[in-house]
Amino acid sequence: MELNLGSPQQRVVLAALLLRRGRPVTVAELVDAIWGDEPPTAAVSVLRTYVSRLRKVLNPGPDAARSPEAHESPQPVVSVTDGYLVRLPDGSLDLDVFEQRVARAQKLRAEGELPAATKLLHTALDEWEGAPLAGLPGPLAEVERSRLAEERLSTLETCLEIDVELGRLSEVIPTLITLTSEHPLREQLSRLLMLALYRSGRQAEALAAYRRTRSTLVAELGVEPGRSLRELHHRILAADASLEPLAPEREAAPQEPEAVSxxxxxxxxxxxxxxxxxxxxxxxxxxxxxxxxxxxxxxxxxxxxxxxxxxxxxxxxxxxxxxxxxxxxxxxxxxxxxxxxxxxxxxxxxxxxxxxxxxxxxxxxxxxxxxxxxxxxxxxxxxxxxxxxxxxxxxxxxxxxxxxxxxxxxxxxxxxxxxxxxxxxxxxxxLSPLTTAESHGFLARRVGAAWLAAEPEVANEIVEFCGRLPLALAIVAARAATNPDFALGTVARELRESQGNLDALTGGDRTSDVRTVFSWSYDALSAPAARLFRLLGLHSGPDISAPAAAALAGLPRRETRGLLAEITRLSLLNEHAPGRYALHDLLRVYATERAAAEEQQERDRAVERLLCWYLHATDAVYAQLAPRRRPLPLEPLPPQVEPMTFASHDQALQWCERERSNFVATVHQAAASHRPDLAWRLTVALWGFYSLHGTLQDWLNTARTCLECARESGNRRGEAWSLNEVAVALITLRRSDEAIEYLREAQELYRQLGDTYGSSRVENSLGVAHLHSGQLDEAVDHLDRALALSRACGDEWAEGIALSQLGDAFRQLGRFDEAIHYLRNGLTIVHATGYRWIEAVTLDSLGVALHRRQRHDEAIECYHEALDILREVGNRWGEGDTLGHLGDVLLDAGRPDAARARWREAMSAMEESGHPDAGAIRERLRRLDAHEPAPGPDSGASRLDGISRLNRLVR
Known part of the structure; x- marks a missing residue:
């Protein structure tokens, strides 16, 4: 018999009571469930009316049209001290039946009874009718709808996963295609679809499903797929045999009774x-x-x-x-x-x-x-x-x-x-830490999905603070479960306030206290390994190499490698690449806590050893990459520290690639450690790396830190270097007007110091800044002065760069013959210095000038020479510029297909290096494909590329 349950608000009351499963619901909770934060003045009185009406509907008087026995039934809605509860027999709710079936199915699955498990799950899902709590208003209904929808979808995922395991691929693939379309951000559905397609012999479709999911995640959330999905993708590409369906399980071999009696x-x-x-x-x-x-x-x-x-x-x-x-x-x-x-x-x-x-x-x-x-x-x-x-x-x-x-x-x-x-x-x-999705699932299973769904950003913060470590997540979940009135933000705030220590991650006994559990591994270390572990907590970068760890500890490298191996064997450290190690975030906190027991002087000495090692190592890089660069004034290395040496250009470049994630952190650590002299020198030493990789915002941030440190230390020469560093980063970011102010300060400092070399560099940068601002005559004046100053101090390197940049300036002025003259002279000098980066950029600029004189074949030859050098030195940023220019000249030479191919290569290089002109190349491709006229090589930002790159190479 269908009952008339009254108004939507009255039905919310019944839903709240039923969902509590026989436990009391307070009047305050019911008021909040119906009206949220804005209840009417007579909310309690209205609520009592709703309850009274529900009692009449659920248990009408003996004269009502019902069975004679009905009046003997106990009243289902019961008043308690501060609220109400509903008394119903077990299994009376559809939700109870659903959850009981799911629980039985999980048990069957754990016992290996997969066909029985999936049959039970299908039955449960088939009897789930429509959207739960449909049409009910209020915050409770909204939260519960989300929770129940998630419960159903999770059950469906489990059901489909078992079906895939059982090989029911033709049945599940259409369902999975529909579900992935409805839930494009749900990686588990995508994973199941990929696996089912692959096991059906549809490898290309499986890979296409991955690409769709990845594109959606990147476009909508700005994140890559999780580890599980990425690994499945790689395994499909590799045709991993373990992805094939498992062979049918064999029955246990019969045992002779007398043998086991x-x-x-x-x-x-x-x-x-x-x-x-x-x-x-x-x-x-x-x-x-x-x-x-x-x-x-x-x-x-x-x-x-x-x-x-x-x-x-x-x-x-x-x-x-x-x-x-x-x-x-x-x-x-x-x-x-x-x-x-x-x-x-x-x-x-x-x-x-x-x-x-x-x-x-x-x-x-x-x-x-x-x-x-x-x-x-x-x-x-x-x-x-x-x-x-x-x-x-x-x-x-x-x-x-x-x-x-x-x-x-x-x-x-x-x-x-x-x-x-x-x-x-x-x-x-x-085992690695859980993925972010697994971590959210972990918390949801323990405290409820609704609790997390209420504040998803705060939930993400909790997951990251816990380092996706199951023990830490379990402690936080237990804290929440035992304090159900706490909002998610309250838990997050407690964790936030304990940053730098592990105080918030204790569960009340030794086995649920992160610090104590870590200590059992730490106590198993030898004394030298324990000391190194403590010192590793002082390093601010995301990972550390064996030579850097040796510098930190002040130990020989061979001895340090043995200690790192000992720490790694006990899983206190992860060797994520050969010779490179990383601490889990919580282990880093633990190591830092342990290091606090060291004397301050010992901690300071360890950090100074590491920073000095980085400074000397980056300086040694440029003995290979820029042999004519003016040397940076350095103090000697501490006696216990072995210096880095590089036997070749490639070796130096590879070291930069491996250490790139540590460079910025090291500069800021030097500043935070009150070693401003090291901070500004580190930044200046890294200039070529930033030029090579185009990590512009990092460059600007560290340059500003460098300037603050130089001023703090009172080092006027360092301040002048740093002012020029900030300015050149701003110029590269197309903020030339700001850069000019910094350069004028640097110019005055170099004048006071009587530093001709430094003055020539600033004049060069001023020339480029004015070029970017469209002030071409002023630019030529500054570049002429830079050329004269470089010749006065006998600096051939700077002279070659000044000639090249003057050539670029004349190109912009439309004086192409003069531009070609200056660029060729500059190229002769630059080639003689052996500095390949500058040679490549000068060749690129010469190619643009030749292009403007319609000397296409000569321009193409220059670009190809430039590309050979850029690829040799690993400069993807410059490679993108030159490929773009090569596409321009090929189009003008009547070779549109070749132009399209080069522009596509340029797009790839620019997107990889974060180049700001990727959009301009994309527009060229669009115009070409649409048969529209493409902008010329001197239009837009591209006309300044060569100048920008040359300027990044001049300090």
Whole structure:
């Protein structure tokens, strides 16, 4: 019978009571559910009216048209102290039935009963009718609609995932295509579609699905796909055999009753985590390792930093596959990293296992070797699962390994246990922090999706503060769950206020305190390794090389590499590339806390050693990249620090590429460490790197820091260098009017210092700034003075650049023959200096001038020479400019297809290096494809490219 439940507001009251599942709802909560922040004056009175009407509808009087027994039913809406509750039998709500079916399906899936699980999920989804709470107003309905929609969609994803695992590809692909269109930002749906398409032999469509998802994420959110989706993409490209459907599971080999009659069947696995979420890629990887009765025993080592979720994953995996091991499951916590330090010995662990297998104490041999042999004998011919949790090292593990086919051994450890990988062929699985999406899912499973959906930006902040570490996320979730009245922002504020320490990440006992859990790994380090770990927390960059770590510690490089390896083996450090190491964000905080125990003087000396090492290393780079550059005044390296040396141009350039992420951080750390002399010198030493890679905003920010530091230290020469640095960064950013003011200050300082060399550089920069401002005559005047000053101080390098820039200026004035004359003279001098960057830019400028004189073949030849040099030195920024100019001349020469190809190459180079003229090239391509006239080479910003690049090379 359908009941008339009254007005929408009255139905909100019923919905609020039903959703609480028999628990009380206060009057205040009901008022908020109906009206939110703006209740009417008589809200409580109106609410009571709604409740009274609901009671009549749900339990009408005995005269109503209903069954004779109805009046005997208890009143379902009951008043409590400060509110109401609804009493209904279990399973009365459709939502109850749905969630019960989902829970049973999850249990069936964990037991390996996939067909039964997916059948139950399909039934649950089929009976879900329409949008929940449709037509109901108010904040409660809005939040619950979102939560329930997410619950249904998550269930549907699980259902589809099982269907894909079962190979029901033709059934799920149409559904997934529709869902990915409706939810284009949902990466799990995209992942399932890609996998289903690939397993159906539709590789190209799978790759196209990835491209669509990536384009949408980049366009709408400005982010790349998550690790799971990217890795699947790479595996599809590589035709990874592990992506193929798993072979049908084999039945366990029958056992002879008499052979097992004396042996117990242990079932020792700890309880699976009921809110387990994420780690789907890792689960797929380990589930594919299940052995059969003829393969060698399978051994997997799950390693990773403290709190990363090794045991949780291992236990969940073990429960998923336990039905394949009918002879039992053994488990032991070996306490390899335990606060008590009471590591379980191999002998004790073997005896515990023998007891579990039913061996009487008197039958256990005395020696460890004999015990291990008996243990292996008992497991021979059996299908057993052995979970060895929290292992210390390989020696502790070896006596506990089964020797027969058909057994699975899972080991978890903070140590990488490379001995087991090398000696016993163990499969390694190193856990990384959760992805951002997995982290949100982790919190949602524990505190509710609605809590996160209310403040998504704050949720992101919490995830990032926790470093996507499961232990940290679990502590925050527990804090929220035990304080349900806290807003998400309150939790985030607590975390924010604890920046720089781990005080907010304690759960009340040792196993749920991040600092304490980290300490168990730290305490296992040798004293020298512990010291290096502490010092690593003082480095501000995102990663560190072995030579830089040696400088930080003041130790020989060989010794430092051994200490870094020790720290890495215990998962306190990650070697993300050969010889390059990074700390997890929370481990960095922990290392910094530990370093605070050092004397301030020792910390200061360590930071100074590192900064000095970077300064001398960047200076050594330019002995290769710019051999004629005026040397920077440097203090000697500290005696314990080994300098970097570079044997070739390529080696120096590769070092810059590897260190680029640390350069900006190092400059700002020097400033924050009250070493202004180091800060401004570091910035000036890095000028060529910024020119090469076009990281313009970083350049400007560090240049301004450099200027502040030079002024703070009272170093007038440093101030002049820094003023010119800020100005040239501004010129490159097309902010020439601002740059001119800085250059005039620098000009006056150099005049007072009597520095002819510095004055020539400033005159050069002033010339370029005026060119950018369209003041061509003033530009020529400044460049003439720069040429005269460079000749006066015998600086051939600066003379060649001044000639080249004068040539560019005359080109803009339309005096092309003079421009070609100056550019050729400049090119002769620049070539003689051996500075390839400037030679390439000068060739490019000469090509533009020749183009304007309609000497197309000569211009094309210049551009090709320039491109050869730019590619040799790795200058993608300049390569984009020159490719654009080459496209211009090819179009004028009547070769539109060749022009189109060069402009497309230019677009790629410009987008990669962040070049501001990428839009102009895109417009050229559009015009060409639309058969519209393209702008000439002297139109727009492109006419200043050569000048800008030359100026970036002059200090």
């Amino acid at each position: 004396h042996m117990a069947t242990p079932a020792q696995l700890p309880a699976d985590l009921p809110v387990f979420t994420g780690r789907q890629d890792e689960l797929r990887q380990v589930l594919s390792l299940a052995p059969d009765s003829v393969t060698p025993p399978s051994l997997t080592v799950i390693s990773g930093m403290a709190g990363i979720g090794k045991t949780t994953l291992a236990v969940h995996w073990a429960h998923r596959v336990a039905h394949h091991y009918p002879d039992g499951q053994l488990y032991i916590n070996l306490r390899g990293f335990d606060p008590t330090g009471a590591v379980v010995s191999s002998a004790k662990a073997v005896r515990i296992f023998l007891n579990a297998l039913g061996v009487p104490p008197e039958a256990i041999p005395a020696s460890l070797d004999a015990q291990a042999a008996l243990y292996r004998s008992l497991l021979a011919g059996r299908r057993m699962l052995v979970l060895l949790d929290n292992a210390r090292d390989a020696e502790q593990i070896r006596p506990l390994l089964p020797g027969s086919p058909g057994c699975l051994t899972i080991v978890t450890s903070r140590s990488q246990l490379t001995g087991l990988i090398a000696g016993e062929g163990a499969q390694p699985l190193t």
